[in-house]
Amino acid sequence: MTSETTLTSDVQWIxxxxxxxxxxxxxxVYLIDAGGDxxxxxxxxxxxxAAITRRLETATDGEGIDALVLSHSDYPHSANISSFKSQxxxxxxxxxxxxxxxxxxxxxxxxDIGESMTICGRTFSFIDPPLADRSHTTWIYxxxxxxxxxxxxxxxxxxxxxxxxLSTEFEGSIETEDIYTFHNETLxxxxxxxxxxLRAVLESMVAEYDPSYIAPIHGNPIAGEExxxxxxxxxxxxxxxxxxxxxxxLGTT
Amino acid sequence: xxxxxxxxxxxxxxxxxxxxxxxxDDDPPDWYEPGEEVHxxxxxxxIEDERSLLFDTFSPASTERVLDSIDDxxxxxxxxxxxxxxxxxxxxxxxxxxxxxxPDVTLVAPAYGQxxxxxxxxxxxxVEEGDTIELGEYTVEFHEAPFLDSAIHLWMSEQxxxxxxxxxxQGFPHLGSKCLHFVDEFDHELTREQLxxxxxRVMFWLQYVDAEKLNREIxxxxxxxxxxxxxxxxxxVIREGATEHLSMMKDVVxxxxxxxxxxxxx
Numbered sequence: 001m002t003s004e005t006t007l008t009s010d011v012q013w014i015x016x017x018x019x020x021x022x023x024x025x026x027x028x029v030y031l032i033d034a035g036g037d038x039x040x041x042x043x044x045x046x047x048x049x050a051a052i053t054r055r056l057e058t059a060t061d062g063e064g065i066d067a068l069v070l071s072h073s074d075y076p077h078s079a080n081i082s083s084f085k086s087q088x089x090x091x092x093x094x095x096x097x098x099x100x101x102x103x104x105x106x107x108x109x110x111x112d113i114g115e116s117m118t119i120c121g122r123t124f125s126f127i128d129p130p131l132a133d134r135s136h137t138t139w140i141y142x143x144x145x146x147x148x149x150x151x152x153x154x155x156x157x158x159x160x161x162x163x164x165x166l167s168t169e170f171e172g173s174i175e176t177e178d179i180y181t182f183h184n185e186t187l188x189x190x191x192x193x194x195x196x197x198l199r200a201v202l203e204s205m206v207a208e209y210d211p212s213y214i215a216p217i218h219g220n221p222i223a224g225e226e227x228x229x230x231x232x233x234x235x236x237x238x239x240x241x242x243x244x245x246x247x248x249x250l251g252t253t
Numbered sequence: 254x255x256x257x258x259x260x261x262x263x264x265x266x267x268x269x270x271x272x273x274x275x276x277x278d279d280d281p282p283d284w285y286e287p288g289e290e291v292h293x294x295x296x297x298x299x300i301e302d303e304r305s306l307l308f309d310t311f312s313p314a315s316t317e318r319v320l321d322s323i324d325d326x327x328x329x330x331x332x333x334x335x336x337x338x339x340x341x342x343x344x345x346x347x348x349x350x351x352x353x354x355x356p357d358v359t360l361v362a363p364a365y366g367q368x369x370x371x372x373x374x375x376x377x378x379x380v381e382e383g384d385t386i387e388l389g390e391y392t393v394e395f396h397e398a399p400f401l402d403s404a405i406h407l408w409m410s411e412q413x414x415x416x417x418x419x420x421x422x423q424g425f426p427h428l429g430s431k432c433l434h435f436v437d438e439f440d441h442e443l444t445r446e447q448l449x450x451x452x453x454r455v456m457f458w459l460q461y462v463d464a465e466k467l468n469r470e471i472x473x474x475x476x477x478x479x480x481x482x483x484x485x486x487x488x489x490v491i492r493e494g495a496t497e498h499l500s501m502m503k504d505v506v507x508x509x510x511x512x513x514x515x516x517x518x519x
Binding site: 027113132133 | 269272273293295312313314340341342343346366367368370371372381382383396397399400401402403404406454455456457458460461462463466467469470473474477510514517518
C-alpha cells in the first residue's frame with residue numbers, strides 16, 4: 001500500500017470530495033489490507049468512479065479488491081459496485097439490507113446488524129447506527145485495526161484546503177460549524193432529536209469499542225484521542241439543530 | 254396489478270415478504286392469520302388525466318412490472334411527469350428505465366437536500382413546498398417532508414381528492430391476502446401494532462427524538478393537510494378516518510422513544 005492517507009498500518013483513506021461551493025463534502029471509501037486480500041468499505045459515487053478505480057489499482061498493486069462491505073445502498077455509497085465487480089474477479093459484496101433485491105443488490109451476502117462476521121480472515125462487527133438516515137445502514141467496526149467506519153453520521157463539511165486532513169491536522173480539530181452544517185443538511189430528523197439521549201448512546205458506543213479512529217464516509221477521519229472533542233461538538237450541533245427548528249416551520253426551511 | 258383509488262388515480266403495489274418472521278412469536282397480534290405471509294408493501298401511484306404523472310418507481314426487482322403496468326394503464330399513451338419522492342433505491346430504482354421508455358417525460362425531484370448530481374437528479378425539475386402541477390381534473394402539490402430518511406425528499410398531495418402521499422410515513426405490514434386492499438376492506442381495524450412494526454424497524458431514529466416535539470409536528474401536519482385519503486408508500490391506502498389514522502402515530506412514536514428500535518425487516 002502506497003501513497004494514500006494511512007489511518008493505521010493496514011487501513012487507508014481514499015478521500016474524494018464533492019464541491020458544494022464554499023465548502024466540500026467527502027464521499028470517501030476506505031481500503032483495508034487483510035494480509036494479501038483487500039477489503040473496501042463502501043464503493044463511492046459514480047462521480048468519482050475513475051479516480052477511485054485508479055487509486056485502488058495503485059494501492060493494491062493492480063490486484064484489486066477481494067471484498068466490498070457496504071454501509072448502505074444510498075447511491076453515493078453503492079454506485080460503483082457493478083463497475084468494481086466487472087473490474088476485478090470474485091469480489092464478494094457484503095451488505096446489511098434485509099431485502100437485497102429491493103435495494104438493487106441481489107448478489108449480496110447479508111450481514112446482520114448487531115452481529116459479527118469474518119471477512120477475508122478479519123472480524124467485523126456491524127453496529128446499529130444512531131446517526132444515519134436509511135433503516136438498513138450499518139456502522140462497521142474492524143476489530144483488528146479498531147477503526148469504526150461510519151455513514152452518514154460523524155461527518156463534516158470542510159474547506160477546499162482541508163480535503164486530505166486527519167482531525168489531528170486541523171488547528172483545534174474539526175470545527176463545530178462544519179459538523180453542524182453537515183448534520184443539519186444530511187440528517188434532517190435531528191430537528192426533533194433529544195440531544196441527551198443521543199449523547200448517551202454515542203458515549204456508550206465509543207466506550208464499548210474505544211476506536212483508534214472514527215472513519216466517516218462524509219468527513220475527515222477522527223483520531224481516537226480527539227473523539228471526545230468531536231463528540232462534544234456534535235452534541236452541541238444537535239442541540240443547535242433542534243433548537244433552531246420550531247414546529248410549523250415546514251415549508252419555510 | 255393495480256387498482257384505482259378514485260377514477261384516474263391508480264395504485265400499484267410491490268410487496269416483499271417479511272423474512273424476519275416476527276409473527277412466529279407465541280403471542281401474535283390479533284390481525285394476523287396463522288399460515289399467511291406478512292407483506293411489507295411499496296406503492297407507486299399513477300395519475301391518468303389530461304396529462305399523466307407517476308409518483309415513484311418501485312425497486313429494480315420490478316422493472317418489467319412497473320413498465321408493463323404504466324403501459325397498460327396509459328394504454329400505450331405517454332407519461333408526462335415522473336416524480337421521485339426521494340432517491341432511495343426502492344422508490345427511485347427504475348427512474349432510468351422509465352426515462353428510457355418515455356424519453357420526453359419530465360423528471361420532477363425534490364429541491365431539498367444537497368448534491369443532486371450524485372443521484373442523477375440535477376437535470377430534473379426541482380420542486381419545493383407549494384409548487385403545483387396541473388394535470389387536468391387533478392392538481393398535485395408538493396410539500397417539504399416532515400418525517401423522512403434521505404434529505405432529498407418530498408411529500409405530495411392531490412388537491413381535488415384531498416389525498417396526502419406520505420411516502421415513508423404511515424407504513425404498516427399487511428397479510429399476503431390483502432395486497433391492494435383499502436384499509437376499510439381489512440377484516441380488522443388498522444392497529445397501532447402494525448404501525449409500530451413498520452416504524453419501529455424502519456424509522457429507527459424515532460428512538461432518539463423528543464417525542465412530544467415530534468407529536469406536535471404530527472398535529473401540525475394533520476391541521477395543515479386535513480386529508481380525506483392517505484396514500485403511503487409502505488402501507489395500504491386509507492380512505493376512511495384519514496386524520497384519525499395519522500393521529501395514531503403519536504402513540505407509536507412514544508412507544509419507540511420509550512422501548513427503542515424493535516428490529517429490522519428480514
